[in-house]
Each structure stands twice: as structure tokens, then as C-alpha cells.
Amino acid sequence: MAxxxxxxxxxxxxAHARGLGSAKHGTEHWWGQRLTAIALVPLTVWFVxxxxxxxxxxxxxxxxxxxxxxxxxxMILTAGVVFHHxxxxxxxxxxxxxxxxxxxxxxxxxxKFVSFALAAACVLAxxxxxxxx
Amino acid sequence: xxxxxxxPLSPHLQVYRLPLTAxxxxxxxxxxxxxxxxxxxxxxxxxxAAVGPDAFARAQGFIGSPIGLLFMxxxxxxxxxxxxxxxxxxxxxxxxxxELTDADRNNKIVLGATAVxxxxxxxxxxxxx
Numbered sequence: 039m040a041x042x043x044x045x046x047x048x049x050x051x052x053a054h055a056r057g058l059g060s061a062k063h064g065t066e067h068w069w070g071q072r073l074t075a076i077a078l079v080p081l082t083v084w085f086v087x088x089x090x091x092x093x094x095x096x097x098x099x100x101x102x103x104x105x106x107x108x109x110x111x112x113m114i115l116t117a118g119v120v121f122h123h124x125x126x127x128x129x130x131x132x133x134x135x136x137x138x139x140x141x142x143x144x145x146x147x148x149x150k151f152v153s154f155a156l157a158a159a160c161v162l163a164x165x166x167x168x169x170x171x
Numbered sequence: 172x173x174x175x176x177x178x179p180l181s182p183h184l185q186v187y188r189l190p191l192t193a194x195x196x197x198x199x200x201x202x203x204x205x206x207x208x209x210x211x212x213x214x215x216x217x218x219x220a221a222v223g224p225d226a227f228a229r230a231q232g233f234i235g236s237p238i239g240l241l242f243m244x245x246x247x248x249x250x251x252x253x254x255x256x257x258x259x260x261x262x263x264x265x266x267x268x269x270e271l272t273d274a275d276r277n278n279k280i281v282l283g284a285t286a287v288x289x290x291x292x293x294x295x296x297x298x299x300x
Contacts, residue, residue: 072264075257082254086292093300094235097224104220117213124207131200156214163214163221 067126074123081116088113104167117160125153192274195281199256202249209246235300244293251288255281 047054088109092100103109128149136142189197212234219230233239259277262268268277 072261075261079254079258082250086250090292090296090299093296094231096231097220097227100220100227113217117217120210120213124203124210127200127203128207131204156210159214160217163217166221 067129071123071126071130074119074126077115077119078123081112081119084112085116101167104164105170107168110164110168113164114161117157117164121153121157121160125150128153191278195256195278199253199260202253202256205249206246206253209242209249212242212246244289247292248285248289251292252281252285255284255288 088103092103095103104113129146132142132145132149136145216230216234219226234243259268259281262277268274
């Protein structure tokens with residue numbers, strides 16, 4: 039590749055860039071982080087009110103809250119978007135601060151797996167309460 | 172500053188006093204990571220409620236304990252800071268408020284809003300508890 043990237047190369051700039059990554063998805067991660075951030079503004083407000091309303095609540099009161107379709111949908115949305123946003127953010131932090139390639143990859147994969155697992159657990163918990171299983 | 176090569180050195184982080192805007196920038200990341208850790212408690216809370224009354228009572232007991240309340244206080248500050256500063260980031264993403272005077276003013280707005288929202292939440296929360 040060294041000879042390809044030298045200034046004396048006859049290859050066009052496009053030929054140098056080809057094969058070094060997609061040019062079509064560069065903003066996807068950035069955009070996803072922003073969309074989830076915007077979605078989290080109203081979801082966070084709902085969540086904070088929900089938590090305040092259920093401080094020290096007993097199980098029956100909590101179940102009654104999650105049996106409401108609106109609350110159940112909002113909680114599932116909150117959990118899903120929270121884990122998507124948290125994963126996006128942690129990914130950037132990891133990419134910035136871990137320089138050893140294999141360590142970076144290992145932590146990135148671990149964070150992705152844990153995020154998906156926790157999100158699935160939250161969603162299943164809400165669904166289970168909602169349908170009363 | 173000289174480093175032998177004659178080229179300039181960037182400010183040394185251990186002696187350079189970071190401006191408030193820079194401190195708030197790294198704080199956004201720190202609060203983000205802290206909130207990501209907080210999702211563990213959110214998961215415990217929801218899963219415990221799905222498991223049954225005893226498991227839910229244990230989770231609620233932890234949240235209401237002194238250490239639990241300390242965590243909740245930390246997470247409430249982090250949440251409001253990350254929310255307010257996150258909105259400021261969205262304004263930056265829209266290409267606005269890049270002037271130093273804007274940054275100085277927005278520093279104060281974000282810190283003030285974080286303090287007010289945190290205090291209000293705890294007043295209402297402790298009254299409702």
C-alpha cells in the first residue's frame with residue numbers, strides 16, 4: 039500500500055479510498071446518538087415523574103402502574119432508547135480512551151452484549167407484568 | 172514552550188487550569204458513563220417487580236436505604252446535568268451558540284438548571300415518599 043499512497047502514484051484519489059471503508063454509513067452512529075438523545079428528553083421527564091410517584095411503593099402499586107398500556111409502552115421505549123443511547127455513548131468513550139486494538143475490541147463487544155442483555159431483561163420484565171404472567 | 176525540537180507544546184494537563192467549558196465537556200462524558208452504570212439498578216428494579224413482591228421489596232429497600240439514596244442523589248444530579256448539557260449539545264449540532272460569550276452564558280444556564288431541577292425533584296420526591 040505504501041507505493042499506492044505515494045504522491046507519485048498515477049492512481050486517482052478515488053482508487054486510493056476504495057476498499058478502505060464505506061462512504062455511505064459514516065454519519066449513522068452520530069445520527070443515531072442524536073435521535074436517541076432527542077427521544078430521551080420527553081422519555082426522561084416521564085420516567086422521573088414515574089419514579090417519584092413510586093418511591094417506596096409496594097408491589098401491587100407498581101404492578102398496577104405497569105398494567106396501564108401507556109405506562110408499559112413508555113417504560114419499554116425508555117429502556118430500549120436508554121440502552122441504545124448508553125451503548126452509543128460508551129462506544130465512543132471506549133474508542134477514544136482504549137488504544138490497544140484487542141482490548142478495545144474486547145470491551146466494545148462486552149459492552150454491546152451487556153447492553154442488549156439488560157435491554158431484553160427490562161423489556162421482558164415489563165411485558166411479563168403487563169400480561170400478568 | 173520548548174521541547175528541544177523547537178516546535179510548540181500543547182498545554183500540559185497537570186498544570187493547565189481547564190476553563191469551565193472544558194470541565195463541563197468532560198463532565199458530560201463522566202455523567203454519561205455514570206448513568207450507564209445506573210441502568211443496572213433500573214434493570215434490577217424492573218426485573219424484581221416482574222419476579223414478585225419479595226424481590227421487589229428488596230429492591231425498593233435498597234433504593235430507600237442510606238447508600239441507595241446516596242446513589243439516587245448522584246444519579247439525579249448526573250441525569251439532569253446530562254439532560255441539560257445534552258440539549259446544549261443538540262444546539263451546537265444545529266450550528267448555533269459557538270461564540271465564547273454564548274458558551275459562558277450556557278455554562279451558567281446548564282449548571283443552574285441542573286441545581287434547580289435536582290433540588291425540586293428531591294423536595295417533591297421526599298414529600299411524596
